[in-house]
Amino acid sequence: MFQIIKNEWRFLVRSRLLIAISxxxxxxxxxxxxxxxxxxxxxxxTYQKATEHLRQQxxxxxxxxxxxxxxxxxxxxxxxxxxxxxxxxxxxxxxxxLRLEGHVQNEIVHSxxxxxxxxxxxxxxxxxxxxxxxxxxxxxxxxFNTISSEKQSGRLKLLVLQGAKPLEIILSKTLSxxxxxxxxxxxxxxxxxxxxxxxxxxxxxxxxxxFFLSYALYYFIISGLTVFLSxxxxxxxxxxxxxxxIWILWTIFLPNxxxxxxxxxxxxxxxxxxxxxxxxxxxxGMDGHNPSDERxxxxxxxxxxxxxxxxxxxxxxxxxxxRMQADEEYGNSVWDKHYGSNRNILHQQKKSFQLGGIINxxxxxxxxxxxxxxxxxxxxxxxxxxxxxxxxxxxxxxNDKQTFGGAKTGNWGWKEDNAFFKSVPDxxxxxxxxxxxxxxxxxxxxxxxxxxxxxxxxxxxxxKKIKIV
Amino acid sequence: MRSLSIFVNEWKHFTRSPFKIIALFLFTVASxxxxxxxxxxxxxxxxxxxxxxxxTEAEIxxxxxxxxxxxxxxDEKPWVDNNEPFWAIYNAPTYQFKxxxxxxxxxxxxxxxxxxxxxxxxxxxxYDADMTQEISNPERxxxxxxxxSFAVLFLLPLLLLVLLYNIKGLEAERGFLPLVIVQAxxxxxxxxxxxxxxxxLLLLVLxxxMLYGATLxxxxxxxxxxxxxxxxxxxxxxxxxxxxxxxxYYGNNTVSNTLQMIGVWLLLAxxxxxxxxxWIAIEKPxxxxxxxxxxxxxxxxxxxxxxxxxxxxxxxxxxxxxxxTKTFRDTTIVKNDRGxxxxxxxxxxxxxxxxxxxxxxxxxNKLVETTYWFNPLTYFQNKLNKLTSTHYEDYESYRNEIQKxxxxxxxxxxxxIWNNVEVDKLRYLEYNAIFSNDK
Numbered sequence: 010m011f012q013i014i015k016n017e018w019r020f021l022v023r024s025r026l027l028i029a030i031s032x033x034x035x036x037x038x039x040x041x042x043x044x045x046x047x048x049x050x051x052x053x054x055t056y057q058k059a060t061e062h063l064r065q066q067x068x069x070x071x072x073x074x075x076x077x078x079x080x081x082x083x084x085x086x087x088x089x090x091x092x093x094x095x096x097x098x099x100x101x102x103x104x105x106x107l108r109l110e111g112h113v114q115n116e117i118v119h120s121x122x123x124x125x126x127x128x129x130x131x132x133x134x135x136x137x138x139x140x141x142x143x144x145x146x147x148x149x150x151x152x153f154n155t156i157s158s159e160k161q162s163g164r165l166k167l168l169v170l171q172g173a174k175p176l177e178i179i180l181s182k183t184l185s186x187x188x189x190x191x192x193x194x195x196x197x198x199x200x201x202x203x204x205x206x207x208x209x210x211x212x213x214x215x216x217x218x219x220f221f222l223s224y225a226l227y228y229f230i231i232s233g234l235t236v237f238l239s240x241x242x243x244x245x246x247x248x249x250x251x252x253x254x255i256w257i258l259w260t261i262f263l264p265n266x267x268x269x270x271x272x273x274x275x276x277x278x279x280x281x282x283x284x285x286x287x288x289x290x291x292x293x294g295m296d297g298h299n300p301s302d303e304r305x306x307x308x309x310x311x312x313x314x315x316x317x318x319x320x321x322x323x324x325x326x327x328x329x330x331x332r333m334q335a336d337e338e339y340g341n342s343v344w345d346k347h348y349g350s351n352r353n354i355l356h357q358q359k360k361s362f363q364l365g366g367i368i369n370x371x372x373x374x375x376x377x378x379x380x381x382x383x384x385x386x387x388x389x390x391x392x393x394x395x396x397x398x399x400x401x402x403x404x405x406x407x408n409d410k411q412t413f414g415g416a417k418t419g420n421w422g423w424k425e426d427n428a429f430f431k432s433v434p435d436x437x438x439x440x441x442x443x444x445x446x447x448x449x450x451x452x453x454x455x456x457x458x459x460x461x462x463x464x465x466x467x468x469x470x471x472x473k474k475i476k477i478v
Numbered sequence: 479m480r481s482l483s484i485f486v487n488e489w490k491h492f493t494r495s496p497f498k499i500i501a502l503f504l505f506t507v508a509s510x511x512x513x514x515x516x517x518x519x520x521x522x523x524x525x526x527x528x529x530x531x532x533x534t535e536a537e538i539x540x541x542x543x544x545x546x547x548x549x550x551x552x553d554e555k556p557w558v559d560n561n562e563p564f565w566a567i568y569n570a571p572t573y574q575f576k577x578x579x580x581x582x583x584x585x586x587x588x589x590x591x592x593x594x595x596x597x598x599x600x601x602x603x604x605y606d607a608d609m610t611q612e613i614s615n616p617e618r619x620x621x622x623x624x625x626x627s628f629a630v631l632f633l634l635p636l637l638l639l640v641l642l643y644n645i646k647g648l649e650a651e652r653g654f655l656p657l658v659i660v661q662a663x664x665x666x667x668x669x670x671x672x673x674x675x676x677x678x679l680l681l682l683v684l685x686x687x688m689l690y691g692a693t694l695x696x697x698x699x700x701x702x703x704x705x706x707x708x709x710x711x712x713x714x715x716x717x718x719x720x721x722x723x724x725x726x727y728y729g730n731n732t733v734s735n736t737l738q739m740i741g742v743w744l745l746l747a748x749x750x751x752x753x754x755x756x757w758i759a760i761e762k763p764x765x766x767x768x769x770x771x772x773x774x775x776x777x778x779x780x781x782x783x784x785x786x787x788x789x790x791x792x793x794x795x796x797x798x799x800x801x802x803t804k805t806f807r808d809t810t811i812v813k814n815d816r817g818x819x820x821x822x823x824x825x826x827x828x829x830x831x832x833x834x835x836x837x838x839x840x841x842x843n844k845l846v847e848t849t850y851w852f853n854p855l856t857y858f859q860n861k862l863n864k865l866t867s868t869h870y871e872d873y874e875s876y877r878n879e880i881q882k883x884x885x886x887x888x889x890x891x892x893x894x895i896w897n898n899v900e901v902d903k904l905r906y907l908e909y910n911a912i913f914s915n916d917k
Binding site for chain 2: 254
């Protein structure tokens, strides 16, 4: 078997056309990695500059009422991700700027895609684009006549007469074509590693390893299926057109249809419906800015009782801050309910889309590629949750300062000094660890493995009766 | 006659090729699915707009009830006084809509990148957080919408490939090409006629699909856009036909022809647009809107902290006729009115900041346009987006309308405040009429 693979590669290396295509393709791959890296660097600079500018504004607050500071708020920018050099995922269509303030959870806004006219339907020139769409085509072109040409030239018969088993020949051909794809994959990963050597961590290496694994599995499926068809059909053109048909169905046609359908099967509420439901639920809580609000009065009575005093003016604390925090906490529970419901719907959509991997392994590849490169919707949602958790800590600090900082109830003119504002920590993004989210991709990886087994089974059982001439 | 015979033979060949029939069937299914996606979005947006209009009417009715009962506002909000222009205008709900065109059925374009309704206040801005897109799955948006334009621009060339790939190559490989040429009279005419057969077949299919799309929304209500869209769909088809014809004309081998066809498709549909998008992202990184944030926070505080003389001077520069108002001549009430009017000065600063953003976006769009000559698919896509009012520029116009609405609202408010207008039911109804986007 090893000898057949060796011979196959000797033949491939002799092909000038293949060498030329490989050189051209490797150049594009190199370009994609360099451009991806350069873009991330520029994006990172813009992000750093904006974050520092906003932080500077915050720490420069001389004196301000803490609740006014909650309205002044802060902003979080979505950071650039080193891994998205390889697969950008949803990053260009999600927003980049999120305003954090009291009483309200804003949406992330200002996506890259909204800042110019439509350019590419398939995203930027990232390595994933080439690895997902073009490498499989190259593998199909390499494999479609591997067996049929051997049949036509009579070499297959010769090989069998020399003692090689047909199954062994087909498997060897599959592996030699697959190896070509794997070499391209290794090239991408190695160049990416060299360019980002200083930033490599165990997390990045693990994610890149999983990325490599899913592509390697997909390439095996494509190579095996093409070689199988080449063995089954008498005609090389038929093998090529069949595989091209499968490629079109898998990569262009089905992902789009399945994703659109998943969104229809599990519809998300409209923004207005979502906000109306939130407003309605919030109206059942307390109005932090309205002292005559019934629930506010109930809280007031409870606090007065706790402190054993008769009026707000006797309280050693500022009740306004306490009411604001109670309002905030009620608002948080409302947000958790509605946002949680949206997250569940998105999760259901994703699950149905992942099931599409049963008929289309490309879907499983897309999911794992984005997921392992931390650029899918799941990672985006994790980022949003982190920001919301920070907002809660941020606003609570301000409300607590208003409550326990020394001001009396109703003293809205009271101000806290600069030292306090400097002490409020800035948002720090902690990238989601793969160990936390890995379970979400088990189905995709399993489907890729299952598909590989199916292809092996096809080769094993389907080629037993192939005609060798 | 020769052509007719070639057409008849090609029809027989087509009907006997399950692979080609399945490809055409799948394309038709995808197109119908895409048309329905567009129609669904049209209905969804129309219904949402209708719902918001109903909400607006209810709100107006509620505010009118205060005038009828002689109340200033809701009991639980004693600070609200609907007799003051500020509060009456605050409670005159106005939405600016980006009403979907019925032609959206053919191209969803950039619709899902932006919001399509905006509640207008005196402090509104076209880049406010509520201008964001509808809640949707970003993975679906990233993978692109399967709309009719996707079918035409990306699937149609692949369908053409399936229909044309073995023309001439098959005959050459089987050795009866010379016989065919003798029978047909001319090789060029024979290839051209066979290609023309598929061109006519596809044009009929596309026209049928477009007619079907027109039944889903009121496409014919739009000015000639159906025909313009059909023209661009035809041009796009011809563009691919010419490329594929040349490949077939110069090639002699089915495999080689197929590889060249798919290679051209990959280059034009994937590699060139993706490279351009990557280049633009490097040349002009995503704007994080820091200038706008600065205005919202720093500049607004600075304006409010200005001396009254400076605020007055800026207000008079903005609205010279303010000097003719009652307040101008009555210095005792000017302080309160000045406070409410300062929003107009903040609005000017916001407008200056958004000008910078729009200029940045304009530069990006210009960069994209310079690549059209070697990036035809992006050109076709944007052409279709323009015809279906789903292009970036349509949303830019929408943002401009929002800004105009804010300006109009502010001007009305400032003059009514300075003229010491006491708002009654009639004036409140006038506000709603002035601010209405149905004018």
